[in-house]
Amino acid sequence: MAEARAVDDGPQWVTTSAAGTWTGGMQTEVRMRHFPTVVMDEPPALGGADAGPNPMEYVMAALDGCTSVMISLIAKEMNFDLKGFDISADGRLDLRGLMGTAPVSPHFHEVRQVVRLRTSEPPERVAALREEVLRRCPAYNLIKDARVPITSEWSVEG
Amino acid sequence: MAEARAVDDGPQWVTTSAAGTWTGGMQTEVRMRHFPTVVMDEPPALGGADAGPNPMEYVMAALDGCTSVMISLIAKEMNFDLKGFDISADGRLDLRGLMGTAPVSPHFHEVRQVVRLRTSEPPERVAALREEVLRRCPAYNLIKDARVPITSEWSVEG
Numbered sequence: 466m467a468e469a470r471a472v473d474d475g476p477q478w479v480t481t482s483a484a485g486t487w488t489g490g491m492q493t494e495v496r497m498r499h500f501p502t503v504v505m506d507e508p509p510a511l512g513g514a515d516a517g518p519n520p521m522e523y524v525m526a527a528l529d530g531c532t533s534v535m536i537s538l539i540a541k542e543m544n545f546d547l548k549g550f551d552i553s554a555d556g557r558l559d560l561r562g563l564m565g566t567a568p569v570s571p572h573f574h575e576v577r578q579v580v581r582l583r584t585s586e587p588p589e590r591v592a593a594l595r596e597e598v599l600r601r602c603p604a605y606n607l608i609k610d611a612r613v614p615i616t617s618e619w620s621v622e623g
Numbered sequence: 624m625a626e627a628r629a630v631d632d633g634p635q636w637v638t639t640s641a642a643g644t645w646t647g648g649m650q651t652e653v654r655m656r657h658f659p660t661v662v663m664d665e666p667p668a669l670g671g672a673d674a675g676p677n678p679m680e681y682v683m684a685a686l687d688g689c690t691s692v693m694i695s696l697i698a699k700e701m702n703f704d705l706k707g708f709d710i711s712a713d714g715r716l717d718l719r720g721l722m723g724t725a726p727v728s729p730h731f732h733e734v735r736q737v738v739r740l741r742t743s744e745p746p747e748r749v750a751a752l753r754e755e756v757l758r759r760c761p762a763y764n765l766i767k768d769a770r771v772p773i774t775s776e777w778s779v780e781g
Contacts, residue, residue: 483684525641603716
């Protein structure tokens with residue numbers, strides 16, 4: 466029913482899960498549902514063998530993917546002319562946190578997101594899409610709620 | 624130098640990055656450095672084609688991988704007998720947040736981490752390893768700092 470969105474029948478719980486096995490050094494094999502195993506590792510500078518992206522790169526990848534889902538979902542709600550987009554995320558860490566050598570946050574000190582949208586929509590509709598995406602995106606709000614300074618720069622090509 | 628750990632020469636910045644392209648529906652192709660492209664999608668229940676794990680599953684995967692790196696790193700610092708371990712993470716989301724149908728957090732309402740360690744070490748050394756891992760792990764502290772209730776249950780096999 467189209468009306469279903471307006472009716473609140475209580476929490477709609479879903480559980481997202483991942484299970485891993487340490488395979489030595491800095492390397493972990495991680496499984497998600499029926500998908501192929503993902504290998505996470507660290508570059509040699511951090512003591513690893515660089516057999517895969519590192520875990521915090523995957524957090525940035527998840528931010529890209531999650532924002533992307535929300536752009537697609539909300540564009541559909543708004544009947545927004547979405548031709549396509551590219552998205553990137555850069556997070557800055559101070560290694561002293563994880564190394565335990567200074568009392569600083571071990572996670573992001575800053576995150577920059579950049580979205581390059583292809584659309585014929587006017588600026589106010591783009592701004593409305595952006596605002597709703599940032600309000601409802603799970604990964605974006607996880608980082609924001611951790612009080613990490615996060616920016617989201619949107620630009621438009623015709 | 625072994626002494627380097629004790630000297631604080633200021634921030635040790637590293638940037639972790641990921642770039643993606645929306646490929647239609649709920650699907651995004653994400654690139655991290657030179658590694659093969661990762662496909663993120665959503666299951667049909669959320670409007671996707673299930674071509675890959677969803678972004679918040681990747682956040683749970685990153686929590687597994689990041690905790691794993693920290694266990695390995697700190698076990699080495701402690702000269703801890705680390706024979707192996709398995710690790711899992713489950714995060715609970717209320718879909719009303721991302722759907723915009725109720726004013727609830729769009730990200731995790733609860734995260735449960737489970738670590739099954741293989742070691743000959745006594746309980747107090749395991750507790751010391753656990754405490755230091757939870758203090759310094761980037762992904763764990765990102766979730767904790769977002770005020771998500773997070774637990775980390777450790778058990779030991781000989």
